[in-house]
Amino acid sequence: MNTSDANFKQNKYRPFILASVMLAMFVGAIEATIVSTAMPAIAADLGGFELYSWVFSSYLLMSTVTVLIYGKLSDLFGRKPVITFGMTLFLIGSILCGFAESMEWLIAFRFIQGIGAGAVLPIATTIVGDIYNKEERAKIQGYLSSVWGISAIMGPALGGLLVDTIGWQYVFWVNIPLGILSLIGLWIFLDEKIEKKKHHIDSKGAILLTASLTVLLYLLVEGGVTVGWTSLTAAGLLIAASVLFIQFIKHEMKTEEPMMPFSIWKNRSILIANIVSLAAGILIIGISSYLPAFVTGVMEQSARVAGFTLTAMSIGWPIAAVIAGKLLIRIGYYRTSLIGGCSLVVGAVLFVLMEPSYGPWWAAMSSFFVGVGMGLTTTSFIVTIQSAVSWNLRGAATAANIFMRNLGSTVGVALLGGILNASLLNSFRSSTNENVNELDVNAVNELLTKEGRSSLDGDILNALQQAMSTGLKSVYAIVLVIAVISLILILFLPKKDIPS
Structure with missing residues (x-):
């Protein structure tokens, strides 16, 4: 396909296209935070608390496995029809989620939502790469990153408001008018000139990849829960996933x-x-998943304060992304990425050094540095990747980068969760208090509410808090190792800038 980037960059409607893209990204980005806030009310209404985690996992599973598929399809058939298909499926899933009458049905409808969501972020990001040149992309990608910060701040507040006033169903339905508006804008203003020719659709590759990742992600989600890590079932799933991926x-x-x-x-x-x-x-998943538990359970702060510590990351990310746009032009992508990698390490070090007595401001400062690092590196990477490939590979290349980040988050949940659980059990078993010896991992649930903490005996409370603090230090030690590895890898980036 020989589609000229120049035709896109000369489009006088670029501001309207950008607004439509940002709206589409907002719809996808706010979904995670707004649903998290509503989940306690949803579980209370529908029951099936044992399936609680699958409401998130089903969405994550399908949005992860479909990213690469949509990215390649957009290179073959254009961005507009593919993002339209994905957004339409996402909105249909959203409508159905609001009508769910059981947790099982909600999970099924979240699968549909996730299949559609896999198209929204990679294609929206690719469209920006199409209609702006390299220097402009650096600035515009910063704007796109700010969408994530805004959604992270608005999501919990909006979710709580909808649940308290008109019902949890509207947490899903609020996306519908916004999604429709973004599609209208893209169809009116985005004019793609696609060369008409017969294409080979890699259906076998799509099936092999989807099957491989579905088996792997199922193992990661259910490992240690319904599937023992040392069981024959786990071994069989791992072998099946490996064989399918090798075939892919x-x-x-x-x-x-x-x-x-x-x-x-x-x-x-x-x-x-x-x-x-x-x-x-x-x-990022290691911090966002477990920091609220530390702030609430060990520092004994409110859920609102715990949310504030994560919001600091959501503020640092878009600010750094906007600054990255300017730095990319002035000092190049290598130095910009290097500064971002250093910021990630600083944030991780602060998390490792964090003590309960340091208070939430320390946690917020640590989060802010990580957010700055993410804003600088992700913006640099997207601009670099889109500048390094031609139009007919840009969708697949952008999707591959987003896919890798999603896969890291999915693997990280299982990896770091296993480390935390093992550390908690080790702390309980090594205690000299017989009552503590009998505790299991679920005992830490009592730390997460003021009422739960007040109901505990003083010795048990101290033992639980010490175990939680020790366990999360292990998690943050792994996070620091990951940050250092990231910085080392960044040092191997070519120092010469990529031509536009």
């Missing part, structure tokens, strides 16, 4: 118009950016 790689290496063009990974900038994005996904 073999198929992609020889097929025409592959869904994952491995040729782009030969570019050192893309290879390192994608590996660092995988590490960043682990890092």
Whole structure:
């Protein structure tokens, strides 16, 4: 496909296209935080608390496995029809979620939502790469990153307001008019000139990748819960996922118009950016998943204060992303990425050094540094990747980077959760208090509310808080290792800037 970038960049409607893209990204970004806030009310209404985590996992599973598929389809058939299909499916899933009458049905509808969501972020980001040149992308990608910060701040507040006033169903339905408006804007103002020719759709590759990742993510989500990590079932799932993925790689290496063009990974900038994005996904999920538990359970602060410590990261990320746009032009992507990597390490060090007596401001400061690091590196990577490939590979290349970050987050949940649980049990078993010896991991639930803490015996409370603090220090030690590895990898990026 020989579609000229110049035709896009001369489009006088670029501000309207950008507004439509940012609206589409907002719809996808706010989904995570707004649903998290509403989940206690949803579980109380629908029941099935044992399926609580699958409401999130089902969405994450499908949005992760479909990212690469949509990215390649957009290179073959254009951005507009693919993002339209994805957004439409996302909105249909949102409507159905609001009508769910049981947790099982909600999970099924979240699968549909996730399948659609996989198209929104990569295609929206790719459209920006199409209509702006390299210097402009650096600035505009900063604006796109700010969407995530705004959604992270608005999501919890809006979710709480909707639940308290008109019902949890509207947490899903609030997306519908916004999604429709973004599609209207794209169809009116985005004029794609796609060369009409017959394309080979890599359906076998899509099936192999989806099957491989579905098996792997199922193991990661259910491992240690319904599937023992040392069981034959876990071993069988791991072998099945490995065999399917190897078959996927073999198929992609020889097929025409592959869904994952491995040729782009030969570019050192893309290879390192994608590996660092995988590490960043682990890092970010390790902080966002467990920091509220530390602030609430160990520091004994309110849920609102715990939210504030994460909001600091959401503020640092978009601010740094906007600054990154200017730095990329002035000092280049290598130095900008390097500054971002250093900020990640600083934030991780602060988390490792954090003590309960330091208070929430220390936690917020640590989060802010991590947010700054993420804003600088993610913006640099997207601009670099989109500048290193042609139009007909840009969708797949952008999707690959987002896929790696999503995969890192999914793997990180299982990896760091296992480390935390093992540390908690070790603390309980090594205690000299017989009552503490009998505790299991679920005992820490009592730390997460003021009422729960007040109901505990003083010795038990101290033991639980000490175990939680020790366990989370182990988690943050892993986060620091990941941050250091990321910084080392960034040092191997080419120092010469990528031409636009």
